[in-house]
Amino acid sequence: MSTTLHPAPDEVWDWLSEVPDPEIPVVSVTELGIVRDVSYDGDTLVVAVTPTYSGCPATAVIDMMIEDKLREKGLDNLRLERRLSPPWSTDWVTEEAREKLKQFGIAPPVDGTASTGMSAKAARLSGESGLTVACPRCGSKNTERVSQFGSTPCKAAWRCKDCLEPFDYFKCI
């Protein structure tokens, strides 16, 4: 019965926009830019998903949540594929998602500041981090990095020197 169900890819994208990221539930998997493609291979719906960080434990949970959502919509004949290339970039995080991250207390990625492997040296030589992150609570740019990593691989730990709020920064990658 449901194997003959063939919803249009646009409709599937709408359903997937209801699947939250398990660790940052205010944004959806489509807003994060990790759903790369929705198409049919014969009668099989194929959803291509790219990992954020290669070891991120949320990846398996995300796959499961996507599958659950599609089965809930009556789709049985489906396959999830891992797509590595091109590698995920925070440039793909939508504007709406960046606003939601801020509301949630996470500073959104500052575009164009991805690590090059040589960024630390440039920052040390200039005496500045080369990165200004606004506090998601009070908006002050008088902030400092506490650690290169935060509660998950995609974040770093920062602190606001005005309102003193510690906060997560969603790293640019």
Next chain:
Amino acid sequence: MAALETAATSVPEDSFVSDASLRPAFFEWLCRMGDNALILGHRTSEWCGHGPVLEEDIALANTALDLIGHTQMWLGLAGEVEGEGRDADKLAYLRDAMKFRNLLLVELPKGDMAVTMMREFLFDAFHYHLLTWLADNSKSPRVAEIAAKALKEVSYHLDRASDLVVRLGDGTEESHRRMQDALDLLWAYSGEMFVGDEVDAAMTQAGIAPDLESLRGEWETTVRDVLKEATLAMPAEAGFVHKGGKQGRHTEHLGFILAEMQFLQRAYPGASW
């Protein structure tokens, strides 16, 4: 098992993966890539819950996580190339020490923070230049896409490790002494990264991987710059080089890692959750 099918089929065409004449060397080389990430990842994860400060504890655990992610990609492809039904888990948990292909550098005990960070730095600098070459030049699309993914994370590791080497090297008298000791200890193990053998030659010949010796110059420049800033003395070149890990001749330390890492799968074969 859940009915979920997450196959790595959304992948580019790559004739090397099914090339029988290349298979033994390609499999070996992929195991080297995977095992370096796996063993360094495991060593790094040993700090989880034991870091000197919370932020470092979290950072090391996250670095380890990235490395385990790289392991899954490299060993996953190794299993595919081998074609005998072994996946990344089977390769990681069911091979004995002599079948591991990691550099000796990454299996040494984690030591203190100085040894841990100096090792990360020496390896990250190599890893960074190697992955950059693979992402840009490898004729194997599968290898290039894994390298491009891993490179994003390894760039961050190199930034972080360089920063800490400078801060600790050019820190207190005590931190400087420990960093210099760590460098002197590890230096003789870093040469193995650039010593190629017939497996490397076959990969270079096929255009899959670079001639390792060609990476040495860039690596030395990166390392020399940071060590200078860290006020650390670079050991004399061309000293004795500890090697053999890539061919399966390991130090006594690897067995202890595997005893811990593989325990569950050895004691309860096939256990999953």
